[in-house]
Amino acid sequence: MSKRDYYEVLGVSRDASERDVKKAYKRMAMKCHPDRTKGDKAMEEQFKEVKEAYEVLNDAQKKAAYDQYGHAGVNQQGGHGGQGDVGDVFGDVFGDIFGGGGRGRQQRAARGSDLRYNMELNLEEAVRGVNKTIRIPSQCHCEVCNGSGAKSGSKATTCSTCHGQGQVQMRQGFFAVNQACPTCHGKGKIIKDPCRKCHGEGRYERSKDLKVTIPAGVDTGDRIRLTGEGEAGDIGAASGDLYVQVSVRQHAIFERDGSNLYCEVPISFAHAAIGGEIEVPTLDGRVKLKVPAETQTGRMFRLRGKGVKSVRGGATGDLLCKVTLETPVKLNAEQTELLQQFEASLNSASAKKHKPKSEGFFNGVKSFFDDLTK
Template structure:
């Protein structure tokens, strides 16, 4: 009797053991316990009897203070509330697997039972012409995917039978593996995380609950999409297991190269070739747009590379609803396959350019030649 009194007097206050105040919340108690349990765990302190005793003391305090009924009794009666083992849980026995499975379970996967996995998301790569991307289009696509088995409705069992609880994980779908002083939670290798074993599988899906099938979908592509845009179709991915939600289908857009236009953001670019005479004298030329032809006025003395902007002739952005522009880059084309008359006329023109009074006809050429002359003059001096 005297010894029992001595033991009770020697027993430390549970709050002091964990180093928390008496009004500490449960999360604060768990945090303190986790820190001390790691510090005094026997795997970290082999052959250290004091550390093992301290670990048991910490465990005992944790078990009492995280149980609402036991904590209330302890707060009112102290250690006397657990004499004779009445409240239980303070017999000094230690199951390290249970402790770390409880406290650190949330780090390594959490939860005792594995939830049914949702279906996988799918991706479909779709190529569009520039016209389709700009105006919008509806496309029919064919998707290979997994759908619920019609025979067993996703259960995976033969008609009239039911799956059995896995004897390895007892339906939890997960097992605990000891790694050092941690207990790691992973999928049960026997039932593959399902928690159940199918003894009589469905003849159609062979117990999978899903079958492969080609699914045909009509996809509406909005006007103004561009390369790398994605369109999500909710629930059109693979079917989930055991009634879990289906995944999504992502349609990845690529706009094909166009023979005339280049597409950048909501602007269009194109090159417009003009002949020598039009570049010198000016005139009008028809240029294409995605909505038909329009006239572009070319001023006299236009040089190659000159850019003309035709406002509102580009693409309407799907994000901002702003209409882009068409930018036309002029390229002066050198004439080819000239007849004798054309050659004679060009020679006469060339002779007129060589006249000293006509140097202003080709200012860039004169500037270039002057620069070359100065360069060589500098070399010789």
């Protein structure tokens, strides 16, 4: 009986990639594997045919021979692939679904963990930038054994249980599940004479001082990465990174909103009514702000370029100054009398124009109650 074309068996084109071939095999193997078809001889034969096609098309050398000479070219190499242990092949292909790679896939040494350090800055430090020295506890590579974990003059040996793979395979029905080797704990090697400094771990815990450059313009929520300053990895693996998480303390005068700064400036009644210059604070020192006559409380003044230049670039922000009228307190008798005289002058019939907001408000109130009584 003539054999079917292997590409037809897997349902792929002749220019299919290795990935497409593997995906097709997984799909067909799931469909007709003997453990799922419960003794169906036809499906079992189909599975053998699928397995044979996969073993040829997944091997570059066999595939080239098959493409040139057909089945005869494969048979000359002794490659028919139909008599293997179906459970082994099924476990190799699907093992990564249940715990990682199949046979021959070695567990990689684990990269070191990333660390986080919370750094609190005042507003001036965040705006201008600053250099800080921090101390962090960390897992560091052992300098005595150069991270090998073995005592000087000795070396680690290959684990006899997993043969250096770091994993052993456990079978559950027709599934092959990989787990860390219980003898070497996934490392693939055994250290019989461990380093006294790190006790065979290749690393140990210690505190270290690091200089951190905080760039100008950072804000709460920004973080700075120090590559390789995290915990040391397993033997032969890279160290993790250190992330410095920035938070900016509340300032006594300024509030920050992106690149802009905001502050409230109290002014006297006289300054608001007559106008004049007042001093306002900025991060670079005091500046003069001209307040026009008849300024009302809550008015906002913008000082351009007196804000923050963001660490992400762009133009420098502005300083927004909100003026608030400060009511005088603890008046003496003379001051109280002067204010009473001044208030009386404003309430005269000819002086109502001096309080347009009050006049409009009370006229509105009067109209409201008049409407209620109609």
